[in-house]
Amino acid sequence: MTGEGDGVDGDVERRRRWRLVLGAAAGEALGEAGGRDGAMDAALGALYDGVEAGAGRGAGRSAGLGESAPRVARWLGDIREYFPATVVQVMQADAIERLDLTRLLLEPEMLAAVEPDVHLAGTLLSLNRVLPDTARETARQVIRTVVDEVERRIARRTRAAVTGALSRAARTSRPRRADVDWDRTIRANLRHYLPEHRTVVPERLVGYGRRSSAVQRDVVLCVDQSGSMAASVVFAGVFAAVLASIRSLRTSLVVFDTAVVDLTDRLADPVEALFGTQLGGGTDINRAVAYAQRLVTRPRESVFVLISDLYEGGVREEMLRRVAEMTAAGVQVVVLLALSDEGAPAFDHENAAALAALGVPAFACTPDAFPDLMAAAIERRDLRAFAGKLAEEGMQGPTM
Incomplete structure (x- = not known):
């Protein structure tokens, strides 16, 4: 990667990356993170510093998101600014699991800040019976964003594959001329090849069924x-x-x-x-x-x-x-x-x-x-x- 070669610049880049990986505990050995790196480090520390998966709130961590939905919403905005969408989705899922944030998903200001993905949609659907009216419409918008993205991904290919299969399943052995599948007909009649005439005698026709x-x-x-x-x-x-x-x-x-x-x-x-x-x-x-x-x-x-x-x-x-x-x-x-x-x-x-x-x-x-x-x-x-x-x-x- 750029900046990871030999020399002073490469060493600085390696120290920088290790500092972000190890968090505040490495500050004495690797220095404090500042500027954009400091903001990234704070966002990572709020989620991962001193927290065991599934520990819930207040389980001995040195940082956290606290009980405040506005603070969580700001954190969600930060990670969307500093990390790519795929990383944001992982961090959101980890936050829900590690910091017990499910309850805060009931609040519209937090829902407005999340990066929509399939896993978040599943979490919201699991809460749909208890969503307050103030959050329900926002949750519906999040889920619709996910649904629209999934539909763009799969709809065209699904229709093409299924309609093609239905057409092939409707093949008939007595097709009209316009419905003859000549490729399959030739392959089905290769044993009737006449070398002297250099042709195949199609004793059995294979074709598509009429559209219905x-x-x-x-x-x-x-x-x-x-x-x-x-x-x-x-x-x-x-x-x-x-x-x-x-x-x-x-x-x-x-x-x-x-x-x-x-x-x-x-x-x-x-x-x-x-x-x-x-x-x-x-x-x-x-x-x-x-x-x-x-x-x-x-x-x-x-x-x-x-x-x-x-x-x-x-x-x-x-x-x-x-x-x-x-x-x-x-x-x-x-x-x-x-x-x-x-x-x-x-x-x-x-x-x-x-x-x-x-x-x-x-x-x-x-x-x-x-x-x-x-x-x-x-x-x-x-x-x-x-x-x-x-x-x-x-x-x-x-x-x-």
């Missing part, structure tokens, strides 16, 4: 809203809204803890759908799967996506039996341990292995990979291969 306004697939997204699934809930809500905008799909969104809530009628506005969730509480996967079964009226044209870490508080044997019934009836069942960018999640390995034994691998999926996953599910491809590919890319692969 009819619903071709039913998709049921069933999302665990326990506290550990916060990021997955946010992403799933946005994906559900995007899928619901595709006319050839009939999309349902169901969220659950120990109760089940159908949010399908809110999918026109993903923010409204997300405000219908209640993060936290227990988990009854069996009850949610039972409700989803009732939504499936065309098994062979249906995709059921269960997003859960599989820690079951309900009747495990019934949950597995219901999944087996759905797969036997022809439903394409997908189980995602997480839908987020956070890498391999914690999950119930025993339940994941039991699902794999039923032919339903359980694996984590990034939002960027989800459009291709849905395309594979619509085309009824073997999802174990898809899960294996994600495992190679560093996500949690299938439990086989």
Whole structure:
């Protein structure tokens, strides 16, 4: 990096960086931080000096943000000035965990100062039942900013992948001339190649089905809203809204803890759908799967996506039996341990292995990979291969 070479300048830069890493404790050996470095050091010290993760307020730290929401708001403004957005998001998440700032998120002046991200949106959704009226609209604006950003990231690719899969799934062996897929037709008839004529005799035509306004697939997204699934809930809500905008799909969104809530009628506005969730509480996967079964009226044209870490508080044997019934009836069942960018999640390995034994691998999926996953599910491809590919890319692969 610039300034880290040999010589006096390089030594000064190294001392400066170590001073910022080590904090005030290194002041005697490395000197006091001044100017912009001093402001950065103060912002870092308020969060990290003498604080153990999860210690809460007043747990022996030498610095802190105190009880004052205005002081916290100023700190949030400082870190946005001195650090890039990705670092700001990490520091905000650490502040909520380490300094017990959840209560202060109920105050509008603090909400106005935060850097919106998926994790903050999840925290606000977990508080949505206790948000005062003065903070609710600000919280809604924060969540809408996050939703809009996620939608820009995934909407176009999701629609392209899904509509392409629906088109391919509608292929017919008796196409009209304009609908012949010549590439696939030639490959399907290579054994009928006539060398003397240097041509292929297409005994079987492969083509695309005619476009239809009819619903071709039913998709049921069933999302665990326990506290550990916060990021997955946010992403799933946005994906559900995007899928619901595709006319050839009939999309349902169901969220659950120990109760089940159908949010399908809110999918026109993903923010409204997300405000219908209640993060936290227990988990009854069996009850949610039972409700989803009732939504499936065309098994062979249906995709059921269960997003859960599989820690079951309900009747495990019934949950597995219901999944087996759905797969036997022809439903394409997908189980995602997480839908987020956070890498391999914690999950119930025993339940994941039991699902794999039923032919339903359980694996984590990034939002960027989800459009291709849905395309594979619509085309009824073997999802174990898809899960294996994600495992190679560093996500949690299938439990086989």
